Amino acid sequence: MRPTVPFWSWAAKRSKDAFRKQSKIDNYRSRAAYKLLELNQKHRFLKKGYGVIDLGFAPGSWSQVALKAVGTEGFVTAVDIQNVSPPQGVFPVYGDMLDPQTQTKILEAFRQHRQEPIKRELVVDTVLSDMLHSTTGIRIRDHAISMDLCNSAFQLAKTFLRPGGFFVCKYYMGSEEREFQKSLMEVFKRVYIEKPKASIKESREAYFVCLGRK
Numbered sequence: 001m002r003p004t005v006p007f008w009s010w011a012a013k014r015s016k017d018a019f020r021k022q023s024k025i026d027n028y029r030s031r032a033a034y035k036l037l038e039l040n041q042k043h044r045f046l047k048k049g050y051g052v053i054d055l056g057f058a059p060g061s062w063s064q065v066a067l068k069a070v071g072t073e074g075f076v077t078a079v080d081i082q083n084v085s086p087p088q089g090v091f092p093v094y095g096d097m098l099d100p101q102t103q104t105k106i107l108e109a110f111r112q113h114r115q116e117p118i119k120r121e122l123v124v125d126t127v128l129s130d131m132l133h134s135t136t137g138i139r140i141r142d143h144a145i146s147m148d149l150c151n152s153a154f155q156l157a158k159t160f161l162r163p164g165g166f167f168v169c170k171y172y173m174g175s176e177e178r179e180f181q182k183s184l185m186e187v188f189k190r191v192y193i194e195k196p197k198a199s200i201k202e203s204r205e206a207y208f209v210c211l212g213r214k
C-alpha cells in the first residue's frame, strides 16, 4: 500500500528508478517533477492564480506541476532552446536564454497571449529555471556554463518579477556559486540552497530558492 507521507520522502530511500516509475504512474513527462513538488512543498512559491515563467521547460514536467498549482486563473509561459511541444495549457517560447533577443520574444509572447494592459504583462509571481546544458564532464567548464544560464535567468527574473516574487534556479556546483548567491541576496529577502531527494546524490546540481523579491 502507498504510504501517506509525500512520495519523495520514501522513494529516495529506495532507488532513483522509483522516481522514474512513479512519474509514469502520475503522468509526468519526467521524474524532475518530484524535485519541484518537494521544493514547492517546503517554500510555497506556486499558488492558485500565479503567473509563472518556466525556463528550460523541456520535456515539461515542471510546467505540468506549475500549471496544476496555479490553476485556470494563473498562467505558465515556458521557454526552451529545444522545439518540444509543451503540456497543454502552457504557452511556449522557443529561444536561447543566452541570447538577449529571447527576453524580447518572451515579452512579445505575453503581449499576444495575455490580453491585459501592458503594466500587468511585466509582472509575474514566480520564475523557475531548471536550465542545464549537456554537461561535458569537465567540472570547471560545466560550472561556468551553468553560471551563465543562472545569470540569464536572474536577469529575466529581475525584469519580470513583482515585488515579493519568487525565483528558483538550478545550478551546477562550483567556485562562483557564493558570488552568485551574494547577488541573489541583494535582490531577495531570503535565499536557500536546496538539494531535493529526486536529484541524484552524486550529481553536482543544486537549487537556489529565493523568496520575496525586494
Ligand SMILES: C[S@@+](CC[C@H](N)C(=O)[O-])C[C@H]1O[C@@H](n2cnc3c(N)ncnc32)[C@H](O)[C@@H]1O
Binding pocket: 029, 030, 032, 033, 055, 056, 057, 058, 059, 060, 061, 062, 063, 079, 080, 081, 082, 095, 096, 097, 098, 130, 131, 132, 133, 149
Ligand atoms: C534538465 S532539462 C529541464 C527539465 C524540465 N524542468 C522538466 O521538468 O521537464 C534542462 C533544459 O534546459 C534547456 N536549456 C539548456 N540550455 C538552454 C538555453 N541556453 N536556453 C534555453 N533553454 C536551455 C534544455 O534544452 C533542457 O530542455
